[in-house]
Amino acid sequence: MTTERYAIGIDLGGTNLKIGTVGETGLTAFRQTSLRERTVDEVMNLVEREARSFAQQTTGTCVGVGFGVPGIVDVKQGVLVRAPNLPGWQDVAVQQLLAEKLQQRVEVDNDANFAALGEASFGAGRDIPNFVMLTLGTGIGGGIILNGKVWHGDRGFAGEVGHTVIEIDGATCTCGGRGCWDEYGASRAFRYLVPKLSPDGQKVFRQWAGVESVTPEDIAKLADRGDAIALKLWQMYGRVLGIGIHNLINVLGVTTFVIGGGIAAAFNHFVEAARSEVASRSYPANTQGLKILKATLGPQAGVIGAGYKLL
Numbered sequence: 120m121t122t123e124r125y126a127i128g129i130d131l132g133g134t135n136l137k138i139g140t141v142g143e144t145g146l147t148a149f150r151q152t153s154l155r156e157r158t159v160d161e162v163m164n165l166v167e168r169e170a171r172s173f174a175q176q177t178t179g180t181c182v183g184v185g186f187g188v189p190g191i192v193d194v195k196q197g198v199l200v201r202a203p204n205l206p207g208w209q210d211v212a213v214q215q216l217l218a219e220k221l222q223q224r225v226e227v228d229n230d231a232n233f234a235a236l237g238e239a240s241f242g243a244g245r246d247i248p249n250f251v252m253l254t255l256g257t258g259i260g261g262g263i264i265l266n267g268k269v270w271h272g273d274r275g276f277a278g279e280v281g282h283t284v285i286e287i288d289g290a291t292c293t294c295g296g297r298g299c300w301d302e303y304g305a306s307r308a309f310r311y312l313v314p315k316l317s318p319d320g321q322k323v324f325r326q327w328a329g330v331e332s333v334t335p336e337d338i339a340k341l342a343d344r345g346d347a348i349a350l351k352l353w354q355m356y357g358r359v360l361g362i363g364i365h366n367l368i369n370v371l372g373v374t375t376f377v378i379g380g381g382i383a384a385a386f387n388h389f390v391e392a393a394r395s396e397v398a399s400r401s402y403p404a405n406t407q408g409l410k411i412l413k414a415t416l417g418p419q420a421g422v423i424g425a426g427y428k429l430l
């Protein structure tokens with residue numbers, strides 16, 4: 120009888136906790152629970168309980184735990200430096216805390232970096248040595264894969280692409296800066312895009328019931344039904360995405376981009392506009408090689424990447 124090696128992957132978000140087991144062929148079990156706990160102690164105890172329960176249910180040898188956290192991570196020290204979606208979490212030694220609780224090897228990284236590694240291992244980025252994954256949701260999560268590995272930069276903070284600036288005197292961002300791509304290229308994008316519609320377009324948009332609560336998912340559904348205003352908004356959105364991609368191409372020379380996150384549900388409605396925007400700005404040689412791919416692992420990418428890191 121062979122004993123299979125597996126790793127536990129954990130993806131801690133601001134509102135839920137995802138956990139799973141990952142083996143040589145990919146994800147073998149997965150569970151998502153909503154996160155009511157808030158303090159470091161409460162959340163870390165929940166993570167410990169979940170990890171233990173998964174280990175008990177799995178046959179084989181557990182080689183360790185990958186722990187993805189939402190914020191800026193000092194990967195070398197295993198410290199979550201700052202997490203805007205987890206108030207009170209600052210300079211938390213998450214790697215050491217979890218390793219002591221579980222008596223296992225623990226690797227810690229930013230959630231977007233683990234999502235990128237997930238797509239690199241079993242998803243859209245498989246066999247592609249260099250790409251940038253953009254997780255489009257409340258913000259823009261970035262993960263840079265170079266030569267098949269996450270590029271962390273000098274301190275481990277690389278890939279915070281959402282906080283590159285695209286509007287000189289733009290809106291205030293959660294990071295404290297202004298005009299970040301995050302404000303214009305993620306779920307808040309439509310606050311900025313709707314006023315740019317024609318007066319008639321703005322009127323129609325306001326008629327879509329409780330405009331303030333219209334989400335990107337709602338606009339995606341309207342576009343699926345062929346709504347002209349929704350389709351126009353996604354084209355405008357595609358331009359903003361294309362500008363950010365253009366900037367990354369010029370810095371990194373990477374020409375493959377994997378798009379994930381909730382906003383990727385509207386991928387087909389914005390991808391051509393993004394591609395055209397890049398083409399209108401970048402060197403032709405870069406544009407010719409441009410690939411904008413839809414992520415294939417969905418909300419499980421972070422768990423898969425976290426587990427894969429240990430295998």
Ligand SMILES: [Zn+2]
Nearest residue numbers: 282292294299
């Ligand atoms: Zn910012």
